[in-house]
Structures are given as structure tokens and as C-alpha cells.
Amino acid sequence: MLTRAAVQGPALRSSAIVASVVDLKVHFRSKRGVVHAVDGVSFDVADGETVGLVGETGCGKSVTARSFLRLVPMPPGIKAGGAIMFRPRRLCEACRGEGCAVCGGTGRVPAACPACKGVGCGDCGATGEETLDLLSIPDARMREIRGNRIAMIFQDPGKALNPGLTIRDQIAEVFFQHRTAEILDAAGVSASSHDPGALLLRRQAGQKSRVLERILLAAPPFRAGRERIDAVVDGLIAEALAETQIPNPRKVMERYPHELSGGMRQRVMIAQALACNPDLLIADEPTTALDVTVQARILELIRELQQRRQTAVLYISHDLSLVRRICDRVAVMYAGRIAEMGPAARIFENPLHPYTRGLLAAIPNAATSRGRLAAIEGTVPELVDPPHSCRFAGRCPHEVGVCSEYDPPLGVVVEGQRAACFIHHEPPAGSGERPSYARRTR
Amino acid sequence: MSAALEREPTLGTSSGDLILSVRGLEKHFPIKEGALRRVVGQVRAVDGVSFDIRRGETLGLVGESGCGKTTLGRCVSALSDPTGGAVYFGLSEADRDRLDRLRSDTLATPDEATPRELAELEQRHRIDLLRGQDWRRYRRNCQFVFQDAFASLNPRHLVKDIVGRPLKVYREASGADLTERVVELLEQVGMGRQHLYRYPHQFSGGQRQRISIARALALHPDLIVLDEPTSALDVSVQAQILNLLHDLQKERNLAYLFITHNLSVVRHMADRIVVMYLGKVAEAGDTASIFERPNHPYTEALLAANPDLADDPEAGMRTLEGSVPDPARPPQGCRFHTRCPYVTPICGWEVDDLVRWLENNEGMFDALSGVTRMSPFEAELGFDDERSAARFASALRSDSVPIPMRAAMEELACSERAVRIRFTEVPEVELTKRGHDHVAACVLDSLPGRGEFGRRQAGDDQQQSAAR
Numbered sequence: 001m002l003t004r005a006a007v008q009g010p011a012l013r014s015s016a017i018v019a020s021v022v023d024l025k026v027h028f029r030s031k032r033g034v035v036h037a038v039d040g041v042s043f044d045v046a047d048g049e050t051v052g053l054v055g056e057t058g059c060g061k062s063v064t065a066r067s068f069l070r071l072v073p074m075p076p077g078i079k080a081g082g083a084i085m086f087r088p089r090r091l092c093e094a095c096r097g098e099g100c101a102v103c104g105g106t107g108r109v110p111a112a113c114p115a116c117k118g119v120g121c122g123d124c125g126a127t128g129e130e131t132l133d134l135l136s137i138p139d140a141r142m143r144e145i146r147g148n149r150i151a152m153i154f155q156d157p158g159k160a161l162n163p164g165l166t167i168r169d170q171i172a173e174v175f176f177q178h179r180t181a182e183i184l185d186a187a188g189v190s191a192s193s194h195d196p197g198a199l200l201l202r203r204q205a206g207q208k209s210r211v212l213e214r215i216l217l218a219a220p221p222f223r224a225g226r227e228r229i230d231a232v233v234d235g236l237i238a239e240a241l242a243e244t245q246i247p248n249p250r251k252v253m254e255r256y257p258h259e260l261s262g263g264m265r266q267r268v269m270i271a272q273a274l275a276c277n278p279d280l281l282i283a284d285e286p287t288t289a290l291d292v293t294v295q296a297r298i299l300e301l302i303r304e305l306q307q308r309r310q311t312a313v314l315y316i317s318h319d320l321s322l323v324r325r326i327c328d329r330v331a332v333m334y335a336g337r338i339a340e341m342g343p344a345a346r347i348f349e350n351p352l353h354p355y356t357r358g359l360l361a362a363i364p365n366a367a368t369s370r371g372r373l374a375a376i377e378g379t380v381p382e383l384v385d386p387p388h389s390c391r392f393a394g395r396c397p398h399e400v401g402v403c404s405e406y407d408p409p410l411g412v413v414v415e416g417q418r419a420a421c422f423i424h425h426e427p428p429a430g431s432g433e434r435p436s437y438a439r440r441t442r
Numbered sequence: 443m444s445a446a447l448e449r450e451p452t453l454g455t456s457s458g459d460l461i462l463s464v465r466g467l468e469k470h471f472p473i474k475e476g477a478l479r480r481v482v483g484q485v486r487a488v489d490g491v492s493f494d495i496r497r498g499e500t501l502g503l504v505g506e507s508g509c510g511k512t513t514l515g516r517c518v519s520a521l522s523d524p525t526g527g528a529v530y531f532g533l534s535e536a537d538r539d540r541l542d543r544l545r546s547d548t549l550a551t552p553d554e555a556t557p558r559e560l561a562e563l564e565q566r567h568r569i570d571l572l573r574g575q576d577w578r579r580y581r582r583n584c585q586f587v588f589q590d591a592f593a594s595l596n597p598r599h600l601v602k603d604i605v606g607r608p609l610k611v612y613r614e615a616s617g618a619d620l621t622e623r624v625v626e627l628l629e630q631v632g633m634g635r636q637h638l639y640r641y642p643h644q645f646s647g648g649q650r651q652r653i654s655i656a657r658a659l660a661l662h663p664d665l666i667v668l669d670e671p672t673s674a675l676d677v678s679v680q681a682q683i684l685n686l687l688h689d690l691q692k693e694r695n696l697a698y699l700f701i702t703h704n705l706s707v708v709r710h711m712a713d714r715i716v717v718m719y720l721g722k723v724a725e726a727g728d729t730a731s732i733f734e735r736p737n738h739p740y741t742e743a744l745l746a747a748n749p750d751l752a753d754d755p756e757a758g759m760r761t762l763e764g765s766v767p768d769p770a771r772p773p774q775g776c777r778f779h780t781r782c783p784y785v786t787p788i789c790g791w792e793v794d795d796l797v798r799w800l801e802n803n804e805g806m807f808d809a810l811s812g813v814t815r816m817s818p819f820e821a822e823l824g825f826d827d828e829r830s831a832a833r834f835a836s837a838l839r840s841d842s843v844p845i846p847m848r849a850a851m852e853e854l855a856c857s858e859r860a861v862r863i864r865f866t867e868v869p870e871v872e873l874t875k876r877g878h879d880h881v882a883a884c885v886l887d888s889l890p891g892r893g894e895f896g897r898r899q900a901g902d903d904q905q906q907s908a909a910r
Contacts, residue, residue: 056676057647247802261765291506291703296747296761318676321706321749348751360751362681364710366733367752372688373710375681379646 016110016129018087018280018312019068019150020044025080026063026072033384034078037063039336041082042410045280048310050303052327052344054317056359058380059333061316065282068134068314069146084134087111087127088149089279108279148178151273153302155285157265161257167268168253171237174275176207179236187228201225240271244301263294267301274305281306282314287322299326320363324348332356335391336383338410342417352419354437355392377442390421397442400435402427460533461664461697462495462518462584465545468526469513473770485770487513489721490527494538495665500691500698502712502729504705504744508766510721512669515701519586519667520569530567531580537563582612585658589670591650595642601628601653602638608660627656631686648679652686659690667699672707684711705748709733714879717741720769720777723873727880737882739782742889774818776871776885784890787849791865793821799843806834811859820864828859835861 026038038060045051053061066072068084089108094100113124113131124131134142134150154160161170175183180202184191189201200222203209209217217226234253241249244267257265266286273281283302287295303326306313317323323330324344331341332353340353351357361374378395390396393403402422410420423435435441470484488510495501503511516522518529533541544560565571572580588594595604606624609615615623625635631652642650651671658666668687672680684707690696702708708715709729716726717740725738736742743762764781767773773780775790780798782789793815800807809830814822825831835856837843853864873881876888 056678263765292705292747293506293743293762294765296749300761319749320677321751321753324751325749359677362678363751364681364684364706365751366706366709368710370688370710372685373681375685376678377682379648379679 016047016087016127017044018047018089019314020085021064022083022085024064024067024082024084026060026067027078027080029076029078030384036080036336036383036386038067039383039386041333041336041338043331043338043341045312045314047279047312048306049328050306050313050315050326052315052317052323052330053333054320054323054330055333056318056380058335058383060336061333062284064333065152065284065314065316068150068280068282069152070134070142071152079135083136086132086134086145086150086280087129088132088145108277144178147174147273147278148276149278150280150282151276151278152282152284153266153269153273153286156289157262157269158257158289160269161265163257165256166253167241167255167257167260168234168237170257170268171240171253171272171275172233173207174272175233175236176205178276180206183229183232183236186232187225189225189229197222197225201229205229236275240275241268243274243305244268244271246271262290263298266290266294266298270298270301270305274309274311277309278311280312280314282316284316285318288317288319295322302326320348320359321365332359335381335386337391337420338418339392339421340417340419341410346414346417350417352413352417352424353392353421354396354398354423356419358395358397392421396435397440398423398435398437399441400433402431402433403435406431459497460494460535460538461497461531463492463530463533463538463541464494464514464518464527465492465530465541466527467491467514467517467524467529469510469517469522470525483770486721486772487769488517488524489772491716491718491721491723492527493716493723493726495697495699497664497697498691498695499713500700500711502708502715503699503701503718504703504708504715505718505724506703506744506766508769509718510769511701511718514718515586515667515669515699518699519584520581521586523570528564528568528570530564531569531572531584533563533567537567541567578612582608582661583664584667585661585663585665586667587651587654587658587669587671589673591647591654591674592642594654595650597642600639600641604642604653605656605660608657612661614661623660624656627660628653630659630690631656632682646679647675648682651675651683655683655686655690659694662694663696665697665699667701669701670703671700673702673704680707687711705744706750717744720766720772722777723881723883724778725880725882725884726873727876727882728878731877731880735877735880737876737880737888738778738884739784739886739889740778741882743781743783774870775868776883784886785844785846786885787846787866788868788885789846789850790868790871791847791850792818793863793865794818795847796821796823796863799847800834803837803842806830806837809834817867819867821862823861823863825859825861831856831859831861838863 021041021043024038024041028035028037041060041064043051053064055061063072088111090111092100092109110129113121113128115121116124116128181191183205184202190198200209200213200217203213204217204226216222237253238249241252246252246264246267252260260268286302287298290298299322302313315323315327327344329342330344330347332339332347332355334355339355340347340351347356348360351360358374358376362376364373376395381391381394388407389405390403390408393399396403406428408420408422408425410418411425413419413424423437427434467488468490469488470486472481473483473485474480475482491514493501503514505511513522517524530541541563544557544563548556548560566576569580602621602624605627606620609620609623621638624638628634628637633649633652642653645653672683675683687698691698700708700711712729714727715729715732717724717738719740724740725732725736732741733745736745747761762781767780771794773790773794774792776782779785779789780795793813797813800810809826810823811826812824823834825834835854838848838851838854850865851863852866853862855862871883871885873883876882
């Protein structure tokens with residue numbers, strides 16, 4: 001019988017891999033049984049590329065993305081297997097993040113593997129780069145990565161921003177958490193002095209001060225230092241906001257989220273996400289709550305910032321026409337699995353999986369005539385203890401016997417494009433006939 | 443005013459008879475403030491909209507969020523009362539023409555009492571004046587499908603009760619007969635007898651929307667108002683629902699008022715389209731004509747921002763600057779002029795535009811101490827010191843302000859610490875005819891970059907106003 005063991009990681013591109021998901025399985029415990037929300041998903045994200053993760057509601061795309069930052073609540077979630085390997089970058093010492101020949105203009109270089117000092121060992125997959133399994137590292141290490149090396153833009157900026165904090169306090173948190181040393185450096189506070197003033201300010205810059213310390217910091221001998229820190233942070237925030245083309249950032253900083261329009265809020269979220277120059281940006285339907293005209297501007301902004309900083313982006317969306325515009329590679333998910341994966345141009349011009357074909361045909365566009373659309377019949381299957389078969393069986397127009405008995409592998413069909421369908425892969429011997437596009441069975 | 447009304451669109455080709463006519467519809471919401479809840483302003487959600495809907499056609503209503511499309515849908519289906527204008531139901535073609543004539547006469551002479559003829563017509567057809575049998579006839583013929591299929595179905599009622607309720611209210615059926623009718627309706631929307639005794643939470647989003655549609659169909663209405671019926675659904679389910687709506691329309695000769703923000707969907711569904719911006723109609727007409735030759739910059743911008751699978755993926759998305767202005771204080775002249783890429787001096791430049799421009803120029807805005815408005819077009823801006831006032835005045839004369847804005851300034855006087863400024867006063871832009879069954883509210887005859895004619899025309903406009 002064919003298993004997913006036949007599936008290797010997608011072909012390496014010339015640029016380095018920032019993150020790779022290896023056979024990720026996230027299940028949820030429910031009253032009716034175990035829901036296989038994500039059931040064996042593998043893909044890579046290379047430096048500077050935009051990977052689109054598309055699919056309908058409940059296909060597991062958001063759970064996959066949230067697993068990167070360990071935002072899936074456990075329980076009820078169950079880590080059923082697999083790993084997410086992430087290779088954090090550090091600041092390029094040759095140019096201090098300005099961009100030079102050493103780092104390829106990105107200002108970041110891979111961190112050396114602590115086990116082998118960059119020689120290459122089993123831990124780092126012989127690359128010599130530090131490789132972390134995001135699902136098993138300790139919480140403290142995860143907190144260092146979250147919002148710093150991997151950042152996320154959420155779907156609804158109205159809900160993701162704290163309504164009780166001004167935009168300044170909101171974004172200041174990111175800087176205080178992840179760029180403490182830099183702030184202290186800029187504010188002229190010694191990093192090693194045992195002077196009580198420096199000590200207090202160091203705690204303040206790390207967001208560790210307690211009530212009493214804050215009272216002390218408001219008093220004359222220490223106030224000047226605290227004001228210096230605030231000025232530095234304000235400068236950083238204004239810079240981050242200005243980068244997302246927010247007019248008059250110093251004024252916007254004073255506002256609360258409810259005073260801003262949807263598009264502005266999403267810009268603040270993007271500014272917050274990009275504040276620490278992350279290696280990987282996860283955008284979970286960032287424009288679903290916005291109007292088309294605003295959506296176009298936000299997308300342009302993400303694209304422009306990404307090209308400038310060479311950040312890898314994992315873009316999650318249900319809107320295929322959007323993904324087509326902005327992604328380099330696309331993975332189409334269905335019922336917890338990847339149905340098809342490949343370069344965006346290929347997926348949209350020559351989709352290989354019947355589900356991708358169905359999905360593309362179901363979207364009205366300028367070229368479709370009025371009247372009936374080619375809808376996919378039936379509904380998404382329940383993922384409670386799914387059978388060992390093709391997940392699309394039951395709705396597929398080309399289904400034959402083998403489809404409901406064996407699980408098709410996500411193998412390479414043409415260079416760079418993979419599809420999990422027996423139309424493209426030889427079914428196991430003696431399992432009957434092979435499905436084909438030439439024959440509709442329903 | 444009467445000239446403007448004559449030019450008002452009588453949209454609609456001759457196919458099918460009239461079902462509903464909307465004339466000058468307004469819905470303003472009061473803004474209340476203070477302990478006494480004093481009314482301090484009006485949010486003009488819908489501000490003078492007119493169109494007709496005919497039997498068997500789909501009228502698409504598109505626009506960004508907050509443009510008033512849902513409010514309009516609610517007014518049309520009498521879920522909220524308009525504050526001005528009216529919705530007429532069941533007018534004949536001749537009556538409609540008579541009504542338009544009478545209305546424009548009354549508007550031209552507002553002092554005189556409403557003529558008896560008009561009063562009689564309104565009594566019989568205006569939906570907020572209908573009583574008794576006429577009212578019941580209208581209510582059963584105009585149904586509504588809401589966006590959120592979960593919130594619009596009572597969670598404590600069975601499907602049988604939900605779909606059967608209209609039939610019960612109008613005493614169409616009862617007992618076993620009622621059950622059979624409900625089954626029939628469910629079958630029409632692709633569901634069946636097995637779903638009768640279930641609660642809404644037991645269904646998926648697509649199925650819930652089907653239940654909503656079955657309920658709307660129960661009384662064989664002429665018109666269904668569909669308020670974003672598919673925006674909460676996945677694409678594959680959306681295709682199923684759109685197909686269902688299409689089939690039902692063919693079968694029953696239904697008319698739809700299809701409210702949506704999704705241009706790909708509206709292109710697929712609608713015969714005619716009304717594009718709304720800030721409570722007003724920006725452009726209206728035949729679907730093909732609007733998509734192929736948009737005559738309003740807003741429509742063009744919407745189309746450019748809409749990603750479509752048939753487009754070239756490499757083509758950049760053209761985007762709009764700025765955000766939708768506050769509907770409580772809509773811009774003068776053309777409401778779109780604050781964001782329009784083709785803005786001219788006669789588009790309605792006003793004091794608010796100046797303040798907005800100042801806000802984005804940090805240095806100068808801080809020195810501003812107060813703005814005294816004489817009218818929307820005329821104001822005196824006070825500054826902290828003489829130097830900032832002089833700097834501001836010279837900035838206004840330089841290239842740092844948009845050229846059309848500079849051309850629209852009639853008076854610019856700098857006196858000590860104040861700058862007095864007056865813009866050309868312009869009336870609101872009316873809808874003008876752009877071809878068979880196509881109207882647009884834009885001062886340009888055609889959009890620049892669309893042929894030699896368009897470019898020359900736009901240039902002429904600018905020269906003309908500059909000369910003035």
C-alpha cells in the first residue's frame with residue numbers, strides 16, 4: 001500500500017529554506033471523536049518567497065499557520081506528529097543590517113548550528129545552520145521567536161489589536177520584548193553598570209518593572225533616563241508606522257484602535273509584525289475584512305515591504321484570484337491535506353488535481369458567461385476519523401473504485417508541481433482501473 | 443431642479459413590467475450628543491437614489507462598505523422608513539411616467555400643496571402609505587435574504603416552522619398541507635423531507651442560506667432583496683447558491699435586488715448595475731456597458747482593484763488613495779473628488795480638502811490655531827504667528843498643492859496671522875446620460891486615457907475653469 005512515506009519534501013529551490021513543515025499532524029479532540037484538522041502536511045518556505053496556502057473553510061490552513069507560532073490551544077488540540085523546522089537568521093555583522101554582499105542585501109545571515117558550530121550535523125540537516133523544531137522547543141525560546149523571527153498578521157485587525165492600548169503602547173511592546181539591547185544602547189544606558197539607575201532602566205526597557213519601580217522611574221533622578229528610553233522607542237515606532245505609509249505617524253501613535261479605519265488598523269498590524277524584521281511573516285487572510293480598494297493597497301504594501309526586506313511570507317487565503325496575484329508558489333489544501341502544490345502560474349494555468357480544477361471553475365470571472373457555474377457538488381467531508389482514502393473521493397467527478405480504497409501520494413507530476421491524485425500516479429497493483437480526466441463518473 | 447430631474451435616469455429597458463420604482467430615496471440617521479441627546483448632525487446613509495426594477499431582472503447594487511447599499515435594501519423592503527423620497531410598488535409604465543412628471547412639478551414649486559393626482563397615486567403605490575390589502579400584497583411580494591444566514595434563522599425553531607411561517611401568516615396552508623408545501627419548497631432549493639425536523643445549527647452555512655431562500659420563496663414573491671447572500675460562504679458553496687438563484691429566477695420570473703461588494707459575482711448575476719458611493723449613485727446601467735466602458739472614476743477604480751481570474755496576473759492592481767470620507771459631512775460637488783485620480787477644478791474643492799491637506803503636512807498643521815468657516819467653500823484659517831501664515835499662503839500658490847485645487851481657488855488673501863480663502867462654488871454633480879441605459883455622475887464626459895476624445899475633453903474642462 002502506498003503511504004505518505006513516499007513523499008519527500010518539495011524540491012529545494014536555489015535559495016535557502018527558512019522553514020519546512022514535515023508531515024504535520026494536528027488533531028482536535030471532540031465529542032464525536034478525533035478531528036484530523038491537519039493530517040500530514042509537508043511544504044517548504046524559501047527565503048524571500050511568498051507561499052500561498054489556499055482552501056475552503058475547515059481545510060486546516062489556519063491551523064497549519066498557527067502551529068508555526070504554537071497558537072493552537074492544546075488541549076483540545078493534539079500534536080499528533082510531524083515537525084516544523086525553522087532556521088532563524090541573525091543580524092549580518094558585516095553591514096549591521098544595512099544589506100551588503102555577504103548577506104545578499106537582506107541584512108541577515110543564517111545563525112550557526114550550536115551543536116556543530118556551522119560544520120553540518122544531524123541536528124541541522126548537514127546545512128550548518130541553526131535549525132529549531134518549533135513544536136518541541138521550550139516555551140521561553142518560543143517567546144523569543146514569536147513576534148521577533150516569525151510574525152503574524154491576523155484576519156481581523158479590529159479584534160487582534162488591544163482596544164485598551166494606544167497604538168504606541170501596542171507596538172512599543174514588540175520593541176521592549178525583542179529589541180531591549182538596542183533601545184538601551186540608543187538611550188545611552190550602560191549594559192553592565194551596577195548603578196541603580198541603569199539597573200532600573202534596564203528592567204524598564206525589558207518591560208520587567210514593577211509598580212514600585214515605575215514610581216521611582218517617574219521621580220526626578222531617574223526620570224530623564226526613562227524619558228530618553230521613551231523617546232528612542234517613539235522614534236522606532238514612528239519609523240515602523242511610516243514604513244507602512246501611514247500619514248502623520250506621530251499623531252496616529254496617540255490614537256486607540258477604534259479611532260482608525262479598517263485599512264489603517266491593518267497597516268498598524270503590519271507595522272507591528274514587521275517591527276523586528278522577521279524572517280518569516282505569516283499573513284492569515286489579512287484582507288478578508290477589508291474593502292476591495294483598501295485590499296489592493298494593503299496587498300501592494302505587503303508585497304513591496306517583502307521585496308525590500310526579502311522576508312518569506314506564508315499567505316493564507318480562501319480567495320484564489322488574490323493568491324494568483326501575489327504568490328510565487330501555491331499549496332491547495334483540502335480536508336487537512338495538500339491536494340496540489342506548485343508554482344502559482346502553473347497551478348492556475350494547468351491545475352492537475354480535480355479539486356483545484358473544480359475550485360477554479362466555481363469562481364465567477366470576466367470570462368465566464370452568465371448562467372450556471374460549475375459548482376463542486378456535495379460538501380466538505382467531516383474530518384472525524386477519516387477513512388484511508390483520497391479525501392476528495394465522494395465529490396470528485398472522475399472518481400473510480402481505487403480512489404475510495406487507497407490514499408494517493410502527493411508526488412511530483414511535472415517538474416515543481418505535485419498533485420495527490422491517481423490520475424497522475426499509478427495506483428497500487430491489482431486495485432482496479434485508474435481514473436482519468438477523459439471519463440466523468442458522475 | 444426640474445431640469446436635473448428630467449435628466450434623472452429612467453433606467454430599464456422595455457423587457458418585463460415594472461415591479462418597484464425608487465425615487466429620490468433618502469435615509470438620514472441623526473447623530474445625537476450630550477445628556478439631552480440633542481441632534482447635532484445627520485449621517486446621510488442614502489442620499490437621493492432613484493432606479494426601477496422590472497420583472498425577471500437582476501439589479502446589482504455594488505459599493506464599498508458604508509456606502510449605504512444595505513440601508514437602501516432595507517428601505518426598499520420596508521424594514522426601515524426612508525427620511526425622504528419614496529419607494530413605489532406595482533406602478534404601471536404610464537403611471538410611472540405620470541408620477542415622474544408630477545414629482546418634478548411639485549419639486550419645482552415646493553410652496554404649493556401636493557396636487558390631488560399625485561396624492562392619489564402615492565396613496566395607491568407608495569409603500570409607506572399602503573394600508574390593508576395593498577400593504578399585505580406588497581409585503582408578500584417583496585422578500586429578503588440576509589447576509590448572515592445564522593443570525594437570520596431563529597435557533598429555537600425547526601426548519602418546518604421557519605419555512606412554513608410565511609405560509610401560516612398569510613393563511614395559505616395549515617396542517618398536513620403545510621408540511622407538504624414546506625417539503626416542496628425545500629426540494630426546490632435542493633434539500634428534502636429529511637431536513638424538516640432539524641434546527642438551524644445542524645446545517646452548514648450553504649444549507650442555512652438555502653433555508654433562507656426557501657423561506658423567501660414561500661409566498662411566490664415578485665422581488666427578492668438579496669443582501670450579500672454569498673459573502674459568508676466558500677467559493678464552491680457560493681457557486682451552488684448562485685446557480686440555485688439563477689435557476690429559480692428562470693423558473694419563476696423573479697426579480698432580484700442583488701446587494702454585494704464582490705464585482706465578479708455581480709458581473710455574473712446582474713442584468714443592470716447601480717454603483718453607489720457615499721449614499722449616492724455614482725454610475726448605473728447595463729452590466730456589460732459598465733464593465734466595458736466605466737464612465738465614473740470610482741467604478742473604474744473598483745474594477746481595477748478587483749482581482750479576477752481572467753485578468754493578467756502580472757498586471758499591477760491600481761489602487762485608490764485615501765479613505766471613504768465621513769458620510770455625516772459628505773464632500774461638496776462630486777463626493778468622490780477627494781480620492782479621484784482625474785480630479786478637475788470644478789469637482790467641488792472646499793475648505794475640508796484644505797484642512798485634510800494640511801493634516802498631512804506636519805509642520806504647518808501644528809501652527810494652525812483655528813478655522814472659521816463662512817460656507818463650505820469659504821473660510822479663514824488662523825495661525826499662531828505671521829510667519830506660518832505667510833508660509834502657508836505661499837505654499838498654496840506653489841506646486842505643493844494639487845494643481846486642480848490651486849485652479850479652483852478664487853480668492854487667497856493673507857492678512858497678518860490669518861489666511862482667507864475662497865473656492866469656486868459648484869453644485870452637486872448630477873447623473874448624466876452616457877449611452878443607452880447608462881448614466882454616470884461625473885463632470886468628465888469620458889474618462890481620460892480612454893481615447894482621444896476623453897483626453898481632449900478633460901483638458902478643455904481644466905482650461906475652462908482655469909480661465910474662470
